[in-house]
Amino acid sequence: MADKKENTKKNTVKNDKPKASLPPSGFKIVMREILKDKAAVSALVIIILILLFTFGGSLFLNKAQVTEINIADAYYGWGEAGHLLGTDDGGRDILKLLIMGGRNSIMIGISVTLIIEIVGLIVGLVAGYYGGVIDSIIMRVVDFVQILPQMPIIIVLTQVLPNYNAVTLVWLISMFGWTTTARYYRSFVLSQRERDYVLASKTSGSNDFQIMFREVLPNITSMIIIDVILSIAGNIGIETSLSFLGYGLPTTTPSLGTLIGFANDPVNVINRPWLWLPATLLLLIISLSISYVGRALQRAGDARQREN
Numbered sequence: 001m002a003d004k005k006e007n008t009k010k011n012t013v014k015n016d017k018p019k020a021s022l023p024p025s026g027f028k029i030v031m032r033e034i035l036k037d038k039a040a041v042s043a044l045v046i047i048i049l050i051l052l053f054t055f056g057g058s059l060f061l062n063k064a065q066v067t068e069i070n071i072a073d074a075y076y077g078w079g080e081a082g083h084l085l086g087t088d089d090g091g092r093d094i095l096k097l098l099i100m101g102g103r104n105s106i107m108i109g110i111s112v113t114l115i116i117e118i119v120g121l122i123v124g125l126v127a128g129y130y131g132g133v134i135d136s137i138i139m140r141v142v143d144f145v146q147i148l149p150q151m152p153i154i155i156v157l158t159q160v161l162p163n164y165n166a167v168t169l170v171w172l173i174s175m176f177g178w179t180t181t182a183r184y185y186r187s188f189v190l191s192q193r194e195r196d197y198v199l200a201s202k203t204s205g206s207n208d209f210q211i212m213f214r215e216v217l218p219n220i221t222s223m224i225i226i227d228v229i230l231s232i233a234g235n236i237g238i239e240t241s242l243s244f245l246g247y248g249l250p251t252t253t254p255s256l257g258t259l260i261g262f263a264n265d266p267v268n269v270i271n272r273p274w275l276w277l278p279a280t281l282l283l284l285i286i287s288l289s290i291s292y293v294g295r296a297l298q299r300a301g302d303a304r305q306r307e308n
Contacts, residue, residue: 032300034297037296037299042292046285046289047289050289053099054102063100066096066100066254069091069092070092075088075089076091086274088262098256098279102256104166104253104255105240105256105257108166110235112170112173112177113228116181119181120185123185123186127186128186139183153176154173155242155245157172159247165250169249173235173238173239185227188223192219198211201215222300225297236256237287240256243257243258244258246261256282260276260280262276
């Protein structure tokens, strides 16, 4: 009887032990950190609304009609003659140009980001994983590209390349942007390549390709997301700057930069703010909103590392 009582007590003690809880998933950590920050939530909602305004609104517009010149309707002010945001010097509706221009600028920013992220990620993985001579050679190439004057070269090429269009501009910007991304990812891969899971994979016979893309890459996913979000804002700014200077998209293609370019004329700055102010505000709102979301994702990435 005594033995039965002792066994019963042991079983009770075992059952009373708290069960080990699984660590929260990365998605739950990200959502938790973002929902904590009201500014980030508001910024995310604003970004969604801007995307609906530009990409959704452009579905109901005809590009040929939007860019069609009608001198008789030139320089209508706010709300005049049925034009909510007025018209430009060619009688084109500013609201329609803002929708098309915002879509074009965002699309270019996203396209450039995808290219530089893919190239920079592959270069950074290879350089950081192998190290040594391979890393030194790759980094010297990166150093050479980084010291080149990016803006002057892009401006010259936009003038001499035949059949220049939006696709050409994307490749020109991407030609220089991948270097910073490569350095960014290389620094994280260098800190990962001596970890136990990498050494264990090498011992088990996994090849370098499998280790880089199946083992190392998933462990820097949060850094990739952060860099993608922040890079989109930066690349939109580069395209806008070039278009503002007159070396970005062709004049027949609307963009935020071409609309802001109306501010080059002091008369427009003072007497016709409807020409440049809406595009300026839209660019400012996009940049700030992406920045707030990026910071929230960065905190989420740090929180995930702490809980892992």
